[in-house]
Amino acid sequence: MLEGLHYFVAGIVDLLSWGAIFNVLWATLLGISIGMLPGLTATLGLALLTTLTFKLAAGDAILILICMYVGSIYGGSRSGILLNIPGTPANAATTLDGFPLARAGLAGKAMGIATAGSVLGTVIGMIFLALFAPLLAEWALSFQTYEFFWLAVFGVVVSGRLTGLDDPLKGWISGFLGLLVAMVGQESIHAYARFAYGNTNLAGGFGLLPVLVGVFGFTEILWVMKNPAYEAVKNATDSVIPKLREVFRYWATIIRSGVIGTFAGLIPGVGEDIGAWVSYAVARNISRERDQFGQGSIEGLMSAETGNSAAVPGAIIPTLTLAIPGSAPAAVLLAALYIHGVRPGPLIMIENPSFVFEVVAMVLFATLAILFYGLLLTKPLLLILRVPYLRLMPIIFVLCVVGSYAITSRLFDVWVMLGFGVLGFVLRQLSFPMAPLVLGVVLGPILDVSLRRGLVLSDGNLAPFFTRPISLVLWILILVTFLMSSGRFVKWVQGLGQRMFDRGT
Amino acid sequence: MPVIARRDLYTSLVFIAFGVGVVVESLRMPRFENLGVNSYTVPGIVPGVVGATIALLAGVMLLRSLRRLQPGGDLESGPLAEGSTRRLLLTLTVTLAYGGLLVGLLPFWLATFLFVTTFIVLFEWRGGQARGRLGRTVAVALLEGVLVAAAVTFVFERIFLVRLP
Numbered sequence: 001m002l003e004g005l006h007y008f009v010a011g012i013v014d015l016l017s018w019g020a021i022f023n024v025l026w027a028t029l030l031g032i033s034i035g036m037l038p039g040l041t042a043t044l045g046l047a048l049l050t051t052l053t054f055k056l057a058a059g060d061a062i063l064i065l066i067c068m069y070v071g072s073i074y075g076g077s078r079s080g081i082l083l084n085i086p087g088t089p090a091n092a093a094t095t096l097d098g099f100p101l102a103r104a105g106l107a108g109k110a111m112g113i114a115t116a117g118s119v120l121g122t123v124i125g126m127i128f129l130a131l132f133a134p135l136l137a138e139w140a141l142s143f144q145t146y147e148f149f150w151l152a153v154f155g156v157v158v159s160g161r162l163t164g165l166d167d168p169l170k171g172w173i174s175g176f177l178g179l180l181v182a183m184v185g186q187e188s189i190h191a192y193a194r195f196a197y198g199n200t201n202l203a204g205g206f207g208l209l210p211v212l213v214g215v216f217g218f219t220e221i222l223w224v225m226k227n228p229a230y231e232a233v234k235n236a237t238d239s240v241i242p243k244l245r246e247v248f249r250y251w252a253t254i255i256r257s258g259v260i261g262t263f264a265g266l267i268p269g270v271g272e273d274i275g276a277w278v279s280y281a282v283a284r285n286i287s288r289e290r291d292q293f294g295q296g297s298i299e300g301l302m303s304a305e306t307g308n309s310a311a312v313p314g315a316i317i318p319t320l321t322l323a324i325p326g327s328a329p330a331a332v333l334l335a336a337l338y339i340h341g342v343r344p345g346p347l348i349m350i351e352n353p354s355f356v357f358e359v360v361a362m363v364l365f366a367t368l369a370i371l372f373y374g375l376l377l378t379k380p381l382l383l384i385l386r387v388p389y390l391r392l393m394p395i396i397f398v399l400c401v402v403g404s405y406a407i408t409s410r411l412f413d414v415w416v417m418l419g420f421g422v423l424g425f426v427l428r429q430l431s432f433p434m435a436p437l438v439l440g441v442v443l444g445p446i447l448d449v450s451l452r453r454g455l456v457l458s459d460g461n462l463a464p465f466f467t468r469p470i471s472l473v474l475w476i477l478i479l480v481t482f483l484m485s486s487g488r489f490v491k492w493v494q495g496l497g498q499r500m501f502d503r504g505t
Numbered sequence: 506m507p508v509i510a511r512r513d514l515y516t517s518l519v520f521i522a523f524g525v526g527v528v529v530e531s532l533r534m535p536r537f538e539n540l541g542v543n544s545y546t547v548p549g550i551v552p553g554v555v556g557a558t559i560a561l562l563a564g565v566m567l568l569r570s571l572r573r574l575q576p577g578g579d580l581e582s583g584p585l586a587e588g589s590t591r592r593l594l595l596t597l598t599v600t601l602a603y604g605g606l607l608v609g610l611l612p613f614w615l616a617t618f619l620f621v622t623t624f625i626v627l628f629e630w631r632g633g634q635a636r637g638r639l640g641r642t643v644a645v646a647l648l649e650g651v652l653v654a655a656a657v658t659f660v661f662e663r664i665f666l667v668r669l670p
Contacts, residue, residue, distance in 0.1 A: 055666045169566050173520060176559045180527060183552045190537065192548040195530065218600070225628075226593040393596075394624040395653055398617050401604050402661055405670045411609050414670065418604050422597070430516050431509075448551045455545035 004134060007354040011361030020063060020365075027064040028369035031071020033384050035087045036079050039224040040396065042072035042088050042272075043438070044216040046332040047209050048399050050339065051406035058340035063362045065336050066316075069329050070122060070366035073272050073312055074374070077114040077305055079385060081107060090272030090311070093280040093304035100296035108378070113298055115374030116247045117254070117305030122367040124258030124306070125265065125313030130360045134353075137321040140346035145457065146465050149450035150474035151268065151324055152443040156436060157478050159269025161485060163433040168485045170432045175269075178440020179447060181206055188449055201412040208335050210404040210413040211420050211441050215434050216328075217400040218421025221393050223428065250299050253283050254306050261307035265314025269439045271327025272311040279307025313363050320344050320356055324443065328435045331442045339407070510573035517567035524560025528553050592628070599624055608670045614654040622650035 014020070027049070034045035049068050053061040076087030081098035094114060101110035143151075156179060160171030184195045185205020193203035247254075257279035264275035283303035284293045293300040315326025316333065323345040325331035337344050342355060349356065373381065404417035424434055458464045465471055483489045531553035536544065599620065607616035625646035630639060661667045 052661065052665050052667060169562060169569070173559060173562050173566070176555055176562065179555045180552060180559065183555065187548050189546050190542065190548060192535065194534065194548055194552060221600070222593060222596055225596040226589060390628050391625060391649060394621045394649075397600055397603070398621065398653060398657055401608055402657060402667070402669060405608075406661075406667045409668050411670060414604050414608060418601060430512060451551055451554075452546045455550075456543050460545055 003353070004130065004357055007357035008130065008360055010354065011358040012364070014059070014358070015063070015361055015365055020060075023060055023064050024067050024365045024369050027067035028071040028366055029373060031068035032075035032078075032370070032373055032381065034068070035072035035075025035077075035091075036381070036384050037387075037389075037392065038079055038083070038085045038087055039220050039389065039393075040087075041216050041220065042069060042076075042090070042329040043212060043332055044220070044396075044400075045072050046329050046336075047212045047216065048403040050332055050336045051209060051403040054336075054339055054407060058342060059358070061336065061340055062333075062342070062359070063365075065333055066359065066362045067366040067369060069333065070309070070312055070363065071370060071373075072329075073308055074115070074118040074305075074370045077118065078111065078378075078381065081110045081114060082382070082385065088272075090276055090308040091304075092273060093276040093308070094301060096280070096294050096304070097297045097300035100294070101298075101301065104296055106296070109298075110301060111378050112375070113247070113301050114305045115371065115378075117257075117302040118309040118374070119367055119371045120247075120254050121258050121261055121306035121309030122312060122363060122370070124255065125262045125310035126360055126363045126367070128259075128262045128266075128310075129313040129317055129363065130357065133317050133321050133356050134349050136317060137346050137349040137356075140322055143322075143346065143470065144468075145450045145454040146468055146471045147474065148446055149454055149465065150471050150478070151322065152447035152450065154474050154478055155268030155324060155443050156440050157481050158267055159439045160433075160436040161481050162270050162274050163435045167431060170430075171436050174427065174432045174434070175436030175440045178437035178442075179444045180440075181211065181437070182441045182444020183448065188445065189452060201410065204408075204410075204412075206416050206420075206441070207404075207408060207413050208331070208441055209407055210416040212328075212332060212438055213400050213403050214417040214420030215424040215438060217396065217403075218417060219424035219428060219434065221397055221400075222421065222425045224389060225393060246298065247302070250302050253287070253299050253303050256286075257283060257303040257306035258310040261310025262314035262317075264307070265311030265326045265330075266317050268318055268322075268324045268326060268443075269436065271315055271329070271435070272308040275311030275314070276304045276308035279303045313360075316359060316363070320348055320359065321346060324446070325439065328438050331438060334442065510570045513566055514570035514574065517563045517570060520563035521560050521567065524556045524558075524563060527556025528560065531556060595627060599627065613669045614658045617657060618650040618654040620650075621653045622646045625649060 015024070030049070031042075031045060034040045035042060045068055046065055049065060050061075053064050056064070072088060073090050076091035077094045077098065079085055079087040080091040080094035081102050084095050084099040086092040086095055098110045098114065101107065156175035157172065160173075160175040161168045163171050182205075184202060186193045186196075186203055196202040260279045260282060261272075261275035264270050264278055265272065280293075280300060280303050283299060284290055287293065287297075287299055289297060289299060311327065312329075315330035318324045318326045319330045319334050319337075321344070323334065325334045334344060342348075343351060400417060400421075401414055404413045405411065407413075424437075427437075428434065454465060466475060531549035534547065534549035534552075536542070536547045536549075538544075603616060603620035607619065610616070611619075623646075626643055629642045629646070658669065661669055
């Protein structure tokens with residue numbers, strides 16, 4: 001614990017340089033801008049910035065990416081409140097109470113509350129990151145290949161279930177499709193080029209960043225161009241600085257939403273949007289002001305923004321300690337860590353223990369930056385929303401092309417981006433969610449190697465996959481996730497419970 | 506009108522065919538018996554399992570769609586997403602032309618300038634506009650084209666030292 005504190009303080013001291021502070025300020029501002037603009041997601045922003053910063057020193061690049069991540073999740077609240085359109089999916093719950101407040105002439109107050117919620121949520125998540133990441137890394141040292149196989153499956157299944165809320169079946173198909181995409185190219189055990197058909201480019205596989213940029217960038221551009229533009233901006237004329245009394249009146253909601261958000265981020269594949277929705281739903285169920293929710297409830301707005309922001313450090317926890325991303329933007333962060341020579345995983349506390357606490361320090365600085373921008377520069381920042389989206393779309397597409405090309409300098413990666421953009425658009429039209437597909441692409445190699453290695457170790461015996469303690473918990477959770485999606489099964493369980501209750505009385 | 510159920514029906518058939526195709530291709534992958542490789546590490550195992558899972562899930566979706574299409578089945582109503590197909594096709598044409606053709610054939614700055622200018626003119630030009638208005642649109646498009654091409658080239662190549670296509 002004391003060692004961790006020492007590393008944390010050392011991390012803060014390292015960041016107290018003009019260069020680092022400059023990076024914090026511009027990266028957070030860029031993140032807020034990207035988050036504010038509907039059509040641009042945190043994942044896309046991170047993917048593009050990863051390619052932009054890949055020649056920089058590892059410390060600078062990771063700092064920039066974390067500031068971008070925190071900033072973009074926060075920035076989406078602006079458009080959610082003013083336009084009733086979430087800037088990123090993580091801010092969807094924010095619109096429910098943020099927009100009614102804006103309509104009532106309290107846009108400034110709403111943005112101040114959103115800022116307070118985001119800052120406090122990030123701080124709560126940051127505390128969990130500092131305390132739990134080292135513990136999880138130590139526990140994960142007992143994971144073997146069987147556990148990593150089930151973790152990969154769990155990530156895809158849970159992501160599919162929670163992002164395909166109306167239709168988990170489509171979420172799962174999307175996730176397994178992502179796993180298959182990861183199978184294209186040379187596999188790591190025998191170097192056999194799967195699904196390459198003699199093509200050298202296909203033998204290299206589909207790069208994660210071009211796929212991400214295609215699915216979150218090009219697909220979004222096509223979607224925005226097909227569908228009507230968003231309305232004109234409202235102005236915020238009231239004060240954006242929230243009253244402390246008003247914020248801390250809901251201290252229980254803040255802490256509860258922070259914890260829920262952190263755990264939502266912690267679960268692989270489940271990210272900031274679920275953190276916001278679950279925090280909001282729980283706050284509404286428990287609140288004494290339940291009837292205010294959806295009409296401009298401060299508590300509702302606070303819970304949504306605290307939940308989504310706490311999920312950011314929450315998602316970083318499994319990314320660092322298990323090398324399994326907690327959310328789609330965290331998947332990009334994972335790719336960036338590998339690019340810059342950091343090896344995330346259970347050994348991180350042994351090989352590079354100070355790094356985890358340096359990341360905590362980076363999250364702290366990003367939080368201070370969003371507090372600064374949120375309270376002091378809210379009104380100037382609103383100018384960003386006045387940029388006509390038609391002028392913005394070609395610029396974003398140019399960045400998508402450059403971003404896809406930058407890492408490996410292959411035009412093939414640009415074509416991959418185009419192809420996945422079109423595929424993503426078609427799937428989205430058919431109501432298939434994209435987040436499980438991306439997660440599948442990230443987890444595919446882990447699943448592939450873990451399954452085959454596990455079968456070799458057990459000599460074809462499937463028992464260890466099902467009987468080892470942690471594996472047992474994971475596959476039961478996966479089974480329950482599948483079964484609870486079936487309406488018939490849920491009714492059967494409820495019927496069984498009712499019959500047992502009747503017998504008991 | 507069970508629009509979504511019928512759409513899901515066709516989609517599930519496509520995914521079943523795709524999943525079965527993946528399984529077939531996985532079975533055709535080499536097993537390296539002559540090299541004495543452990544059979545549990547052959548390349549086709551994992552794609553085969555994943556392909557079979559996709560086919561299975563799509564099969565469940567097929568059954569569900571058939572149930573929904575029957576009289577008395579639960580129907581989801583709701584139109585397909587509205588929007589302009591014309592704008593979509595235009596966007597696809599321009600973006601695919603830039604990303605798939607121009608980049609790599611022309612210098613990046615020129616391809617980018619042409620793309621940005623064309624994009625803005627195409628989408629901001631309205632038929633029957635006054636000449637002055639059209640002239641202003643073209644001027645803004647040209648300016649933005651030059652600025653974007655210059656800024657992206659400069660920032661990426663000179664400041665961040667990233668290679669451009």
